[in-house]
Amino acid sequence: MKYLIKGAAVLGGAPTDLLLEDGAIAEVGTGLSAAGAEVVDAAGLVALPGLVDLHTHLREPGREDAETVESGTAAAARGGFTAVHAMANTDPVADTAGVVEQVWRLGREAGYCDVRPVGAVTVGLAGERLAELGAMADSAAQVRVFSDDGKCVSDAVLMRRALEYVKAFDGVVAQHAQEPRLTEDAQMNEGELSGRLGLAGWPAVAEEAIIARDCLLAAHVGSRLHVCHVSTAGSVEIIRWAKSKGWNVTAEVCPHHLLLTDELAATYDPIYKVNPPLRSSTDVEALRAALADGTIDVVATDHAPHPHEDKDCEWAAAAFGMLGLETALSIVQETMVDAGLLDWAGVADRMSTAPARIGRVAEHGRPLEPGQPANLVLHDPSVRRPVDPTESASLSRNTPYAGMELPGRVVATFLRGRATVLDGKLQ
């Protein structure tokens, strides 16, 4: 299958044609023509390298009622992603070569985007002893990102050993920064509102203290550290300081932390319950600025599907997490591009190039040039649409954006030259 994309604004630049052939970008230019190619009119559309998510929960194996690899990657394709990192907190936990290979294989079979399994740092996410990180790295899944996400590797010695150990295969430890004792039973951002609502607080310091410790540990042992879902202004300051020292620290921010604030908890509607929690508008401003200046390297979705009953209940009983794959690019447009903080080249870096680099995903996050793998997304920034949860490809519906009007729409996604989404529809 050949595709001739006509008049796309590559990284928001001048209209350009791209010819996709045999899984690669064959030609880039103007006035291209190709016999037998399906022509895609991309006038007014922005072309970006296929998005790469460092933080996705696909729930399979174990919670196929919430999401499967197939449904989750379909949602990813609809959101413009060509590669996702599947988090390890499945059941069984992805802490062995067998489980990561299963997830990787399910991704290949589904075919919507490349699935890069994340390996658990500790056996069963229990925070007691290292999982067989090397076996996962050497497996067919070629794991490079290791995380106990959902739980923090809070033991300082264990974290040090993990940071050291993954150097042998160029891995990175992605830390869910949450000091456990400071966040027992925590329900929402600790602040004036948590006190008023009587919901147990999740203080910013519980995130910041772990980030500070981990930056120092990473520097001490000369390892790579990646910080998951940074949510506070204080965390941004610590990461900025660590980077100024030249330490090998990267960080991600989630779309919901760029847009939503803790005020929403006043509804007691657990659709807004997420971990780390929604923070204050001051934090939101700091996160946007940090993403703009590169202190925060990437946007990662933390796509966290949950069945209806796990959100249709009282706040304290509800599960943490919200959907993210299909709305991420729209939210980045709203909060960063339309706000004048980031151009489309910046979006390509934060949502494709940088996450591919951190995750060591060779075939993704490449420039849209001849000879490169044909992984790309066509995005229409001119439309505004209300979010309709029933349109989602996810098996779950726990989006906090239902009914909210957001800009932009993914028109087409190409994975190695094959359309996974065309005219906004899954292929």
Add this chain to the structure above:
Amino acid sequence: MKRHLLSAGDLSRDDAELVLTTADEMRSLADRPIKKLPALRGRTVVNLFFEDSTRTRISFEAAAKRLSADVINFAAKGSSLSKGESLKDTALTLEAMGADAVVVRHGASGAPHRLAYSGWVRSSVVNAGDGTHEHPTQALLDAFTMWKHLGESKPGGLEGRRIAIVGDVLHSRVARSNALLLRTLGAEVTLIAPPTLLPVGVETWPVETSYDLDAVIPKADAVMMLRVQRERMNGGFFPTPREYSRRYGLDARRMGTLQDHTIVMHPGPMVRGMEITADVADSPRSVIVEQVTNGVAVRMAVLYLLLGGSEPAVGGEE
């Protein structure tokens, strides 16, 4: 008034004064030979209690019965959080039974709010205590009691009165509701607690705060002692129960520093010897038993007003 009573903050001053005036009429019933009104005949009030609270439940039950409502007690202890029946399914069951009002006590903050606004039930919802959030009828009965002892003839006339609320404010739904309602009624509230038991952001509340009980109570018109729950005693919020009692307990020596008219209150159940000594609890200043009596009258007023009593509740018909 609104259709639900979820937070003391939902009450305007007019609303609060209406509840207190109505409660005053209800209380006069207690002196009559027949203590029952036909006002809610044929209406159904469900007491939905996910936590044990015999005191609050029997108070609501007595209130509803004195208004001739049918009362269903539904003890759903531990239901949702322990993976039994969900709050939603319980609510749908009550809706199917045709409840006109649901009085709910729940361990999760905001559960009554969910019940009122999730479309599960159409009935009025009364918050009878949710987690560490609020307990608005307790605040109403406390305000009623203060008004009777300290107030002007005007209902809820607590303008400028100084109220000290002492103890575990962090986990207290009583303190939250009282702070909101007493402010609405014009009183000046001071919360006194060790710093570990004051909520984050308390400086934004319409109250004063202090760590020093001895400095505050000589000027107070009412001193309300909060219960210190057993699980807090081992939670590291303070070193030992003895140290807590020394610094924040109300004993005879401290009672001696109060003004002559100052009353001592406690929402119950008390931990005698911890936050309050027996001689204080049983002293003439103590209005703790009276609070219980007033609780029934205030809850009658709330149910009557929420269930749309348009005529005066206490008429001449019987």
